[in-house]
Amino acid sequence: TRHLESRGIRPEGCAGHSLGEFSALVAAGALPFDAAFRLVQIRARLMAEEAPEGAMAAVLGLDPEAIAAALPAGVEIANFNGPQQTIVSGTKTAVEEAQAALKAAGARRVLPLPVSGPFHSSLMRPAAEKFREALADAPLSAPRCRFVSSVTGQEASDPEEIRELLARQICAPVRWTDVMRTVGAVPALEVGPGNVLQGLAKRMDGGPQVTSAGTVEACGGCG
Numbered sequence: 001t002r003h004l005e006s007r008g009i010r011p012e013g014c015a016g017h018s019l020g021e022f023s024a025l026v027a028a029g030a031l032p033f034d035a036a037f038r039l040v041q042i043r044a045r046l047m048a049e050e051a052p053e054g055a056m057a058a059v060l061g062l063d064p065e066a067i068a069a070a071l072p073a074g075v076e077i078a079n080f081n082g083p084q085q086t087i088v089s090g091t092k093t094a095v096e097e098a099q100a101a102l103k104a105a106g107a108r109r110v111l112p113l114p115v116s117g118p119f120h121s122s123l124m125r126p127a128a129e130k131f132r133e134a135l136a137d138a139p140l141s142a143p144r145c146r147f148v149s150s151v152t153g154q155e156a157s158d159p160e161e162i163r164e165l166l167a168r169q170i171c172a173p174v175r176w177t178d179v180m181r182t183v184g185a186v187p188a189l190e191v192g193p194g195n196v197l198q199g200l201a202k203r204m205d206g207g208p209q210v211t212s213a214g215t216v217e218a219c220g221g222c223g
Contacts, residue, residue, distance in 0.1 A: 001027045001191055003219055009189075013146030015179050017197060018079075018120070019043075021150055021169065027191070028143035030162065035139050039166075042134045047117065047170065050127035054118025055095040059086045061108025064177075070105035072097050078120035079174040082200045087113070087174075089121040124171040132167035153178020176200065180207035189213040189222055 001023075004010075016024030022040055025031040031039075056078060059067055064086050068077060074094030079087035088098060099110045118124065140159040149156045151165045153175035180201060188208035190197045198210040213219045 003216055004189070004191065004213065004222065007219070007222075009222055011145050013148065013183060014143070015148040015150065015183060017150060017176055017179075018169070018174050020192065021166070023192065024147065025140075025143070025162070028145050028147045030141055030143040030147065030159070032139060039134065039138060043131055043170070046127040046130050046134075047119065047124070050124070050130065051117035051119070052123055053092055053116065054090060054121070054123060055092045056087055056089045056113040056115050056117075056119060057095055057099060058111045058113060059088060059102055059107050059109075060084060060111070062086070062102065062106050066105055067102060067107070070098070070101045072101060076121045077173050078118075080177040081174070082177055082180075082204050084203060085200065087120075089118045090123070091118065120169075120171070120173055122171055128167050128170040131170055132164075135163050135167055138163065148179050148182050150174045150176060150179055153182055155182065177204065180204050183208045185209065187211070 014024040014028040022036045026033050026036050067086050075088050075090035075098045078089035102110050140163055142157050149165045151169050151172050156162050185206050186208055188210045190210050191213045193214045195212040198212055201207040201210040213222050
């Protein structure tokens with residue numbers, strides 16, 4: 001982000017997927033880098049210490065409504081990544097049971113993810129409550145540009161609202177499909193390693209037109 005700014009490229013809006021939301025808030029001028037770094041450290045520790053054993057799986061080729069209807073008890077939707085990619089989360093046993101149910105409901109593929117916790121589910125509520133305490137004194141200010149929350153999929157500008165959204169984010173689903181709709185069909189940069197968000201946007205009608213800016217060399221083509 002600093003390299004882009006040195007080239008005169010500053011954001012008109014920012015959004016981040018899960019952990020990326022902290023980077024987005026730094027880029028939007030709402031959170032100092034040092035404070036964001038400390039919060040990310042605390043968040044990681046709490047998610048490791050407070051997470052019960054669990055599992056997650058990616059569901060491809062089935063719309064979220066059909067997925068929700070097929071899920072057994074103990075499994076929730078964790079990420080709305082796009083119309084045809086959804087992540088589910090829950091106890092290990094329940095996620096294993098869900099795989100057969102989702103395939104029977106018409107899912108093209110159900111892929112277990114290499115994680116050991118039920119992230120972005122209600123099972124993470126204890127971690128969210130403790131993180132809320134850490135956020136109480138965080139130096140949050142109003143973003144200098146549009147900021148779209150992944151918890152609601154809508155714009156947020158009030159620092160106290162953002163503080164609460166960051167706490168809820170740990171145990172709430174990532175509504176990235178709604179984020180892409182809110183951002184709209186505008187040119188956008190994926191600032192950070194990889195091009196996962198670029199791939200999600202390509203499969204989203206009316207979503208942003210994303211260019212990867214994950215390296216200094218890639219930033220050379222940004223304008």
